Amino acid sequence: MRKVNPFKPTAGAEPPVLAGRDAVLDDFEIGLEEGVGAPGRLMRITGPRGSGKTVLLTELGDIARQRGWRVVDVTAAEHLPQLICRRLEKTDSVDYSVELDLMVVKAKAQKEEPHRTEDIYEALERVAGKLTEKGKGLLVTIDEIQDASVEDVREIAVAIQHLIRERRNIAFVFAGLTAGVMNLLGEDGPTFLRRAYPKELDTIPVGEVEAALRATFEKNGVRIDEGALATAADSTAGYAYLIQLVGYNIWRAAQVRGGGEFDAISAEDVEKGVAVARREFERTVLETAIAHLPKTAMEYLVAMSEDVLASSTGEIASRLGVPASSLSTARKLLVSRQVIEPTARGYVGFSIPFMREYLIENREALLARYGVEG
Ligand SMILES: Nc1ncnc2c1ncn2[C@@H]1O[C@H](COP(=O)(O)OP(=O)(O)O)[C@@H](O)[C@H]1O
Numbered sequence: 001m002r003k004v005n006p007f008k009p010t011a012g013a014e015p016p017v018l019a020g021r022d023a024v025l026d027d028f029e030i031g032l033e034e035g036v037g038a039p040g041r042l043m044r045i046t047g048p049r050g051s052g053k054t055v056l057l058t059e060l061g062d063i064a065r066q067r068g069w070r071v072v073d074v075t076a077a078e079h080l081p082q083l084i085c086r087r088l089e090k091t092d093s094v095d096y097s098v099e100l101d102l103m104v105v106k107a108k109a110q111k112e113e114p115h116r117t118e119d120i121y122e123a124l125e126r127v128a129g130k131l132t133e134k135g136k137g138l139l140v141t142i143d144e145i146q147d148a149s150v151e152d153v154r155e156i157a158v159a160i161q162h163l164i165r166e167r168r169n170i171a172f173v174f175a176g177l178t179a180g181v182m183n184l185l186g187e188d189g190p191t192f193l194r195r196a197y198p199k200e201l202d203t204i205p206v207g208e209v210e211a212a213l214r215a216t217f218e219k220n221g222v223r224i225d226e227g228a229l230a231t232a233a234d235s236t237a238g239y240a241y242l243i244q245l246v247g248y249n250i251w252r253a254a255q256v257r258g259g260g261e262f263d264a265i266s267a268e269d270v271e272k273g274v275a276v277a278r279r280e281f282e283r284t285v286l287e288t289a290i291a292h293l294p295k296t297a298m299e300y301l302v303a304m305s306e307d308v309l310a311s312s313t314g315e316i317a318s319r320l321g322v323p324a325s326s327l328s329t330a331r332k333l334l335v336s337r338q339v340i341e342p343t344a345r346g347y348v349g350f351s352i353p354f355m356r357e358y359l360i361e362n363r364e365a366l367l368a369r370y371g372v373e374g
């Protein structure tokens, strides 16, 4: 029988094995155990696209559900507080922790008055209050929070802070792109949220990537030797999406070679799979990130690619032969599109792995798009 490819190179899709997240999962679980005021109950998860934020929110939700907590997951949109209120209405009076006859639950939910006039605080209090009495709690997660308005986020934060003061079992985890979240929490952002336990999803250590790849192959009855595994793991640069993309394409290569039948991964499968994954990554991630940039922004990136580590913004300006102040619009645009990020005052670095290599390899073609010679 044809083996089903277990890897999941799709945004938000739960990976077969979660690499490098034990510490966050533990901190969260301890937070639920420790009770009101535990730091693990208030978390902010930041990282570039494809670093595994959405998946991590799902995992944290699973942990909460296993403990009988109710979970409300939302993605930032307009009128976010109202959206959360609506979700709380829907989950009203459904108790996941005990087996209830579905019909009874439905009948009860229908009878209950809708809480149309509630504000976010009242809605959260109604649900979290009941759950707290039962020794359970409520987890609220917000994904892509960089797209929310400061006012909405502040309103939600104030409500949650009140509930914590009132000793309700409530946990709040929000995730978003690093620069966007920093913006949201900066200057006049809610102080309460700035104190949220920060978890930046940067590179996953290569050993953990190896372990996750090995476990995924072996669980599915496929052997892979140490050398092949090391090459595969290295090629992911510890980037969550690449773990799935590389694994998926190695599996594919083995499948094609064996005409559907295979029980081991060869060095050649790894070589082919990594090459395909890399091309796919360039097309879907790198090219998408820099498509339709204005000329100055593209020149800025190409100038940055000369540096192995971070680039000095002053140095970039002198490479381009212009005053530093004339580049601030381009820099801001690149930061807001999560192509680059400030690494220290006056320094920037690439936010996405392999961007530098891509710019170096394609320098001439990229600049030619703007009629500039590389
Ligand atoms: N810890 C992890 N280990 C292995 N693969 C992961 C991990 N986290 C996420 N992935 C995979 O990475 C990809 C992107 O995950 P996602 O949560 O959508 O990222 P983000 O929300 O940060 O853009 C998905 O294919 C997912 O299966």
Ligand SMILES: [Mg+2]
Pocket: 011, 012, 053, 054, 055, 143
């Ligand atoms: Mg996401």
